Every structure is written in C-alpha cells, then in structure tokens.
Amino acid sequence: MTDRSKITTVNSSVPTDWKSDAMQARIGRRYRRERIFRSLGLAAVVISVLFLVFLLGNIVKNGAYGFMQTSVSLDVTFNADLLGDPSVLSAEEFTEKVRKTNMLRLIQASMRDLFPDVKGRRDTRALLRLVSTGARAQLRDMILANPSLVGNTERVELLTSDDIDQVIKGNIDITLAEANRKVKDKELSWLKTLQDDDRISLDFHSQFLTGGDSREPELAGVWGAIVGSALTLMVTLVTAFPIGLFAAVYLEEFAPKNRFTDIIEININNLAAVPSIVFGLLGLAVFLSVMGMPRSAPIVGGLTLALLTLPTVIIASRASIAAVPPSIRDAARGLGASPMQVVFHHVIPLAMPGIMTGTIIGMARALGESAPLLMIGMVAFIVDIPGSINDAATVLPVQIYLWADSPERAFVEKTSAAIMVLLFFLIAMNGVAIWLRQKFEQKW
Amino acid sequence: MINTPTETNLDTVQASPKMAARGVNVYYGDNHAIKDIDLNLYADEVTSLIGPSGCGKSTFLRCLNRMNDTIPICRVSGQILLEDDDIYTSGIDVVQLRARVGMVFQKPNPFPKSIYDNIAYGPRIHGLAAHRTDLDEIVTTSLEKAGLWQEVKDRLDTSGTALSGGQQQRLCIARAIAVNPEVILMDEPCSALDPIATAKIESLIDELSGRYAIIIVTHSMQQAARISRKTAFFHLGEMVEYGDTTEIFTSPKEDRTRDYITGRIG
Amino acid sequence: MAMISFALIRQRSVAVVGGATQQLHSLPRYHGYFAAVRVFIPCIFLFLLWLVGGEAVIENLIISGLPDALKSTNSEQISLVLNRIQLAVQHGEQSTSDANILAAAERYSSLYNKGLWSTFWLTVAIGLTGYYLSKNRTQANFRARNNFEKTMSITLAASSFLAIVVTLGIVASLIFESLRFFQQIPIQDFLFGLHWSPQTALRADQVASAGAFGAIPLFAGTFLISLLAMMVAGPIGLFAAIYLTQYANQRVRAVAKPVLEILAGVPTVVYGFFAALTVAPMLRDAGGAIGVDVASESALAAGLVMGVMIIPFVSSLSDDAITAVPSSLKDGSFALGATKAETISQVLLPAALPGVVGAFLLAISRAIGETMIVVMAAGMRPNLTANPLEAVTTVTVQIVALLTGDQEFDSPKTLSAFALGLALFVITLLLNIAALRMVRKYREAYD
C-alpha cells in the first residue's frame, strides 16, 4: 500500500489497512523496540544489583580473614636468670626487672631449640621476625599477670608476623620468583617445619575487635575507632536531635508564613545538599581556629557532623509532624490546651516514631561520614582508646581510610574487616529505623 | 430478563454489528464487576451506556479496547468481537486494536506538548504519514472534524494544556480521530465541562456519528436522549435493558430501568 | 541542677496554695519547668562562654606573665611557646627541661583549675539566683505556664534560626579565609591559572617560593570525573527508575528497591576503598590486556565507582518525577495504541523532564562535592587532560591534601583550601538552587 493511500484514509471513511505488509512490519519493529527498551531497564536494575553483590562479596571475601590471625605455638622457657625470681625480689623490683627484659631472648631461646642449625646473626634475626613484634608485650603481660610462670616451660601461642600470616592465608603468591616476594625461601622452609610440627594455627583474633590501632596489621584493632565513633555520634545526637526537633516544631507549628520562614526553608533544603567537606572547612575555621577546641577530638567531630545531619533531622521531623492530622490538634485545642501543650503533649508524641526514624537515619549517615572529619584532624594515628569527648580519637570510616592507605598487604583484609564492622553497625541502625517505622506506621 | 441480542437485531437494519460482546464477565480480583453481558454495537450510530455509579459502565467500555489490560487484577472472560475477530484472542494486538477503537476520557488529558504534537502523536507512532505535509493534513482535518480548527489554527505550537477545558476535550477527540479509528469510546466526556462546552461536544458527536461507531457513557439522561440512537441500561454489573433510546426513555420494559429513569435508583 | 530546682519549685508551688492545686493559675509542673529554664539557660550560657573564651584568656595571662627571655612579638613564636607549655602541662617534666616553660606550665594548670572552679561556682551562684528569683515568683496567680511557654517558643524559633546561622557561618568562614588568600594570590590567577603546585609554598619564612595556585586543572579534573560518573549514573539510574515504576512486578521491586537503598547507604569511604583496591587494578589489567595504558589511579576508576554511588540518587529522584506524572496521560497514550516504550519515551519522560533534569542536577552536585572516592582513587597529580585513563586530581582531593597533616593557618597553602571550598560551595549551591526550583515548579504543575 502506498503512503498516499494511507493518508487519504483520514479524509475518506476507508479504514486503515492494518493487515498490509508494511504495517505488519512496522508493528513488528515497534514491538522489537519495546523489547529492547524493556531489556535496557532490566539491565540497569541488574547492573545495580550485580554491582552491590560484587562490592559486598569482595569485601566479605577479603574481610573474613581480617578477623583471624595466624599464631605459632612455641615452648617458652621463662628463664628465672633473665626475668628475676619473684620469690626473691619484691613485687616492684620484679615488675621493673620484667619490664626491662628483652622478651625476644625468650623467643630466641625457644626458637633455637626448634631450629638448632640456624646460625649467624642475619638468619637468627630473620627467624625471630617470624613472630610478631607484639609477641614481646604478650609475653611480658603473661608473666606480670602470673609470676609463677617463671622457671617453667610452657607452650605459648604467639602471633606470627603479618607476612607469615599472609602466606598462611594464601595472599602471598609463593610460586613467584624469590626475588619478587617479601617472604623468602628460607623463611618458607622454617614455616614448613613449624607446620609439620603442628605449631601453626589460624584462629579467631579477638584483639581485632578489642584493640586500638597499630602500625602492625596483626596487632591493629577497631575498638578505638568504635569508641571514637560512639563518642562522636553521641555529641552529634545530643546536639542535632533537640535542635532539629525544635526547629521542625517551630517551622511546622508556629512559624508565620512569611518571607523569613521561606528563606529558612529554602536554606535548610540547600544545606542538605552542601558537600560534606564544606562542613569540615566550617568546623576547622570555627571550632578549631576561632573557638580553639582541641584538634582530633570527638566533640569537634560530633558538632561538625551535627551541623551536617541537622537538615536531615529537620526535614524528617517536619514530614512526620505534618503527617499528624489536624483533627488531633483541633481536639486537643478544644479541650483548652494552649498551642504549646497541643504540640508537646499531643502532636510530638504521635510524630515521635517518624522523628526517631529520621534521626536514626541521619545518625547512620553521620556514622559513615569521613570527609569532614579529615578536615578537623581526626586522621591522626591514635593507639589509645579515647576516654572522653576531648581526647584525640578517630572514627570507623576514617580508620578504614587510614588502613586503606597502608602499604602492607595484610591491611587489605583488616580494612575489609573494618568495613564489615562499619556495615554491621549501619545495618543495625537502619534495621532499628525500619522496625520503628513498621511498628508505629500509622495511616491517618 | 435481558433483552437478547437476537431480539434487538430484529429491530435494526444493519446485518452485522461493528463490535459485539458475547457473554462478557469482568472480575477485579474477587469483585465480579460485569456479569454476562451480550451487546451489539453498530457502525454509524451512537450507543449510550447509562446506569448508576459503580454499575460497571466504564469497566465495560474499557474492555472494548482492552484498556483493562493495564490493571493487573482485572480479568475478562467471554468474547468481544471487532467485526469478526475476537479481540482477546485473535491476531489483532492491542496496539492495532486501540488504533481502531479510540477512546476519550472523562477528564480531558492533553499531553503537555504543543497542540500540533498532541494530534500528530498517534499518526506518528503508527506511521500513518510519510511526509510532513501528510501529517499537516491529518492534523488539520482532525482539528476541523473536532470543530477546533478555527479556534487554534493560529497557535498550533502552543501547549495543549493551555486550552480551556472544553477545548482540551475537543483536542482529545481530535487526537483520537487522527489515527483514523473505526470506533470511538467516550467515558463521560462532558462531565468535567460547563453547559456551553457540553453543547459543543454534543453537536460534535452528532456530526461524527455518521462516520464512526460511537459508544458513550453518560450520567445525563437528557444527553443520552439527545445524542444516541441506542441506549443500554446497566445495573450492578448486569445489562438490564437495551433498545432504541426513545423506547428506553418512554416505555421501558423493565421495572429497574423505569425506576432509574424516574430517579428512584442511583 | 536544673532538675533539682524543677523538683523544689514544683513542690513549693503546691505548698504555696496548701495542696489545692486548682488554685494555681498554672499546673505545678509549669512552675517547675519555668524555674528549671531560669536556672538552666544562664548556666549553659556561662559554661559555653568558658569553653569558647576560657583558654584564650588564660593564654593571654600566661603570655603576659612570661619572663622576658621568652617574650616575643612574633605571634608564631608565641604559639610555639604556648605549644611547649601545653605539652609540659600534659606530660610533666619529661617533655622539657626549660625551667621557664615548666613554671609557666604550672601557672597554666593552676590558672586553668582556678578558671574551671570559678566558672563552676559562678554557675552555681547564677543557678541559685535563678532559683530564688523563680521561688519568689512562685505564687498562686503567677502565670508560670505562659512565661515558660514564651521561653519555649523563643527557643524553638532560635533553633530554626540556627539553620541560617550555619549557612552564614559557612559563607562567612569560607569568604573570610578566601579573602585572606586572595590578598596574597590574585583571584584571576586562581580562577584562570593553568598550573597548580601549592607544595612549593611552604612557610612564609622560607625562601620566596610562592607556589602556583591556578585551579583550572582541578576544575577540569572534577569536571572529568563528574562527567564520567554521570555517564554511568544518568542512564542506569534513569532506566532503573523507568523499569521499576513501569515494568517491574512486585517481586522485582521488592528486591531492587532495597538494593538501591543499600547502595545509597554504603559509606563513601567503602566505595573509595573498592575503587582503589579492586576497580582500578581491574581496569589497569584490562587495559594491559588490550594494550592500552591505564594509570593505576585513573579518573575512570573513580568516575565509574562514583557513578555507581549516585545511581540510587538519580533513580529515586527520577522515580518520584515519573510517578508524579498523572496516570491519565499514560492512559491517553495507551488509548491511541502506543506501546509502553513509546508512551514512556514520548509522553512520560517529556512530562517528567523538569523533575528528571532536577534529579540530574542534584546528582551532578553530589558528584562534584564527593570527596572520599576521589581522595582514595583519583590521585593527587594536577593534570589538565580529557583522557579518563590518566590520573587527575579534583577540588575536593586538593582540599584534603592541603588540610591534612601539619598546617600553618596563615600560609597561602592552607588558605587556598578555603578558596577551593568557596568555589565548591558556590558551584554546588547554584546547582542545588536550580534543581530545587525546577523540581518545585514541576510539582506545582501537577498538583
């Protein structure tokens, strides 16, 4: 059928010939396009899902080993000549003596029993390096906690160095040419001997969850960062929640509708989209330079994050206050309640689940935030667990950033494991928020 | 109880109906919205569907061009024939079907595009015009047929949403005409309009009635009386009575029809 | 303390009327609240004053009390001395052997303690005054509720006013520091200069090395990475929104929506780690396999991962925009015999366009302001290139690089970070305002 005749159908009452080949082909083409369009949409969704699976899978795969650490059992003789005899010395003298003793000599002694043919300073040193530098502190604490060990020989589990640990975990490719890898053949042969002797074991490593940061991957832990995050979030919550709630109440219930409140509103919406690093600059300029607050402290981090989460809290609180039906306000007012009483006794309690949900989500965002904290110096290397909001501290995401920057291969799994810890807290917080929302969800 | 199609067929001149429903049932989930309807719809005449709110008029209308397909819980059984093809089974697909059976909605819904593009949308997607000039011609004739040409010919590139309600509704009619349909379904096309706009649409329907089979849902019995040759009365999902409009309104056979017309149901 | 006075005054108010509470104008509780507020607000104010100004006052006292040997007109030297004193305060005698410093440190601690205690007692005194004032006013006809409510409403208004204060604070601190920067480096050099190497400008007292502060390479790098991110997030986010609103059944939505929410909730530092550790090496290996040289910190890796990060952003905002289109338009298109794809691309999307554009603008602003991913994956080298396989640096990366580690607050190096921050703030603010205006207008069109 020609095009002309198709057109004339408009003017005449001849129906369009839908069965014509040209029209059938066209409809076929249109359906094909429809299928392509639909598959593109599906592909977009699938890509997103796959990426998430890939991301999380990767982190779990890398991070699972982060919670484990290799240790070696050695028969350590607690030599009384070296350590001093607790039955002779006073408690202080003994402690002093133990502190001054180089515990490496104990390890060296037990290694010598295992590898009698290792001679020479360099080899001996290399042999000692199989064991983590943290082993010294481990032995010292053991002895101080239990002085009766002195004079005995005990089988002690000591952490291995991170390189050996990586070999055990299969992260160092030992098939590579010797020159290209950190762990040399000699060390591998020692390791083999120890393994054959059943002295090497890979166990759950609780220090990762209970310890502070360290330069040595096998000694590093996230507890310091967790405490830092908790202190920081506490400051954030204590500041952002009341202010955000009050601001929302004012804007939703009391504010006159005028230019000024309009400006506040636009302002809040824009503030919500300001890059987080700008809040860091604000924190640096105001809290640190002008007010002279301590650097790296949770109080400053918390206040900075409070400013950052304030818009989230306000917007969520407003939404849930606005969702309380006017009938409830009218009813309360009808009973003679003042506007303030209406709001605080009737509206806010009803809106509370929504407000809390919004606040928790805001807190979860703050927990994952790192950029502004870099600005105010929470990137320092901090070994001690912070005790108050004025102590230098770091937070989980920043700890992740710091470890991610470390060159040691072993920090990759530590970083991934720390990410798992962070994600665990985030999931828990969001879970609570979802639970709250579902439990108290009300359809007015 | 129900006027069977054969009965009514005896009264009509035409031999074969343009569209026909045979034992049509529609369910929304468990809600049985349309019960066993048989109805013939003829080309070149206007059929009104009347009945109280919620009786299933819109539902039935939407079956005729399978607009119900967009509602996931909606299920249709029975046969609906367009000429001799069952539109729910045969090779006709919805794209063709809807081009052949156009629809005008209760609320005018022009696209937020220019008047020209509103009309040209259908012909473009169906490939009805090979050249720009052909498209221009379709737009012009459709607007002329919808009685809107004089009012908008100078501003074809302004937005369709900028027209008045009555103009918008005529634009929607023109848009439906532009794909050269054989049947036009109208679901209360005047209920959102003022009396003057309504009068315009009514005279437009009258003009179009010679060329298309028009099925119109209306709540106004006066309107049904003014514009339609045939009327079907629906009640609670059943078709109670079908016949010549004059007969339905002057001497209904069923009590329920009489009650409705005299205002006792609804 | 506030709580104690709440309890006391509450009781007193009951006592005043001999237990016949209905004679009180306001409920006993309100007398209590009123008193608590009266006590609490001055106290907290004083405490903040101490926090803000206390240390500065003490430092001034110390400096004026320093022996002449340590006195100096140079402010940097003074701060150095102060640092040493602080160290001595914290670590005692090990940190220094200078007797002067030790003495000063002692003075510092004693002053600090005095200050702390005097603040404390002053607070107590003020609190007690507040308590007695409210006690005297605790009478049957005292309108405690009205007074309390007045205080409350002022507090409420002040809270929302704080949002403005924060913005003003941001603007003020950025502008103030930037102005100081532009006094040293002309603004046109900053905005249009092609060379960025602040590292050479270390301290003022070093050999005149001004460094180069041409920000164009940073802007270009930011633009390149944001563009790459939008090339990922734009189509994927939009198509995901289309699929989820128009095609997907309940089951697919039940999986995909939470997935997108999780993608949005993953901290950016995690994306950064992933980009640097997994994606970048993958791209490098892939490039190596086909003989293309990909930098180990390529713009591509950062852009791709950032794109994934903003997919949920684009998709949820586009989702809103698309679902806001009245379904009557969709019905109208279907009734003309359009396929779903035709309806979506020719009716739905044009109708939703302002909302979608708004979503894209917000997403771009997100990409520009994003920090961690680029810090970890994009590299530090200023590089004026359009090649996504090379390493580039961005505005945010440089801000972090300039401000982490030791800083001298007066050096152009540090101040330039604030100028960059100002640029970042202005650009994202403009984008946000445009986007919000667009979205708002669009909503009005369909409400």
Ligand SMILES: Nc1ncnc2c1ncn2[C@@H]1O[C@H](COP(=O)(O)OP(=O)(O)OP(=O)(O)O)[C@@H](O)[C@H]1O
């Ligand atoms: N989308 C839907 N989903 C579920 N049930 C529906 C839907 N649309 C209509 N119904 C039900 O089908 C029945 C018929 O509705 P229909 O819209 O066809 O009535 P109507 O005769 O057009 O009424 P009105 O004159 O008010 O437009 C009603 O009971 C209604 O509740």
Ligand SMILES: [Mg+2]
């Ligand atoms: Mg209806």
